[in-house]
Amino acid sequence: MSETTILKNGWVFDIDTETFVKKDVYIVGGNLVSMVEADVANPVEIDVEGSYVAPGFIDMHVHVFETKTTLGINADRVGIEQGVTTIVDAGSSGLEDFQDFKQMIIQPSQTEVLSFLNISKQGLCKGLSELADMNDLMSVQELTEILAKEKNIVGLKARMSASVVKDNGIKPLEHARKLADESNLPIMVHIGNAPPEITEVLPLLKKGDIVTHAFHGKKGGILNNKGKLIQEAHEAIERGVLFDVGHGTSSFSYQTMKAFKENYHYPFSTSTDIYIGNYDKPVGSLMTTMSKLLAIGYCLEELVASVTSRPKQALGLAEQGSLEPGTRADVTVFKVVEQRQTLIDSQGEGMIVDRMIVPQLTIRDGKVVFESNEY
Numbered sequence: 001m002s003e004t005t006i007l008k009n010g011w012v013f014d015i016d017t018e019t020f021v022k023k024d025v026y027i028v029g030g031n032l033v034s035m036v037e038a039d040v041a042n043p044v045e046i047d048v049e050g051s052y053v054a055p056g057f058i059d060m061h062v063h064v065f066e067t068k069t070t071l072g073i074n075a076d077r078v079g080i081e082q083g084v085t086t087i088v089d090a091g092s093s094g095l096e097d098f099q100d101f102k103q104m105i106i107q108p109s110q111t112e113v114l115s116f117l118n119i120s121k122q123g124l125c126k127g128l129s130e131l132a133d134m135n136d137l138m139s140v141q142e143l144t145e146i147l148a149k150e151k152n153i154v155g156l157k158a159r160m161s162a163s164v165v166k167d168n169g170i171k172p173l174e175h176a177r178k179l180a181d182e183s184n185l186p187i188m189v190h191i192g193n194a195p196p197e198i199t200e201v202l203p204l205l206k207k208g209d210i211v212t213h214a215f216h217g218k219k220g221g222i223l224n225n226k227g228k229l230i231q232e233a234h235e236a237i238e239r240g241v242l243f244d245v246g247h248g249t250s251s252f253s254y255q256t257m258k259a260f261k262e263n264y265h266y267p268f269s270t271s272t273d274i275y276i277g278n279y280d281k282p283v284g285s286l287m288t289t290m291s292k293l294l295a296i297g298y299c300l301e302e303l304v305a306s307v308t309s310r311p312k313q314a315l316g317l318a319e320q321g322s323l324e325p326g327t328r329a330d331v332t333v334f335k336v337v338e339q340r341q342t343l344i345d346s347q348g349e350g351m352i353v354d355r356m357i358v359p360q361l362t363i364r365d366g367k368v369v370f371e372s373n374e375y
């Protein structure tokens with residue numbers, strides 16, 4: 001029998017009740033197991049008293065194609081080293097570069113790297129106006145062929161803002177709709193500066209699709225000037241479209257998030273849109289982004305769900321995002337420390353936060369792959 005590891009005395013997150021319960025977590029080989037299945041006679045014990053134990057965090061929006069895009073950052077730097085066991089690269093790679101993405105990034109990384117494949121065959125490898133020419137979009141047949149071979153593609157990415165689509169307006173998203181319907185994959189849509197208008201974008205989305213940069217502070221967002229959801233956004237959420245933070249350089253506003261929180265209780269997911277240019281500021285990490293939301297008033301349970309069970313459901317992941325016995329042992333151990341500092345959003349607005357969520361221990365496939373001695 002392989003070695004048993006016990007994480008002892010932590011506050012363990014339960015995704016069904018969205019609560020923390022004081023208990024031990026058992027790992028045998030690469031899997032989580034129940035106490036009865038564990039060889040408790042001779043275990044390796046790790047005392048995590050004072051820490052929280054959660055399913056490995058999932059960041060649904062990162063850019064880690066460091067070898068072929070100018071914006072890419074190292075996967076493990078924003079993955080396991082920041083307490084994130086699964087990252088989803090959001091459209092850095094399209095069809096043309098996916099084999100390189102697989103060999104250069106997915107395979108050598110300790111962090112699990114999944115992909116929202118860009119609907120443009122070029123992805124972000126040849127500039128950032130990848131949807132300016134409709135001839136660059138992949139066909140249904142091309143998508144079907146790559147999906148038959150590649151297990152790490154979990155969705156499609158369509159960046160719908162003026163600088164990306166140029167004169168094409170809503171057309172690329174109509175094509176994405178076709179691709180998604182044929183493949184049964186979710187679309188992650190990036191919203192930004194119009195055109196296309198958000199009122200054209202949202203009606204094309206179905207249950208399971210994801211809107212990233214949902215809480216940006218630009219004109220033409222999900223909220224009207226009274227802080228209420230515009231009709232199309234309201235209907236999208238009601239149909240089961242998931243709104244995602246996707247912080248990024250210019251896509252997260254405290255004002256928008258606060259107004260949303262004040263008026264609504266809809267679940268959302270938290271992601272970073274982290275890349276080389278925003279790693280220092282304003283994004284920092286997934287846990288730093290969560291710390292901002294904590295300071296806005298969201299509770300820790302809600303925030304942990306927003307990086308575990310919600311991405312799990314959105315991406316249809318079987319192994320990740322829970323601590324269910326029998327599933328892969330990807331675990332994030334973190335602390336909430338008293339630490340007063342000013343954190344800025346993408347509008348440059350500063351907010352004083354008193355508590356920071358910080359990584360302690362990252363376990364991937366049952367192995368400790370990162371340990372922090374800072375706190």
Ligand SMILES: [Zn+2]
Pocket residue numbers: 061062063090248273
């Ligand atoms: Zn992005």
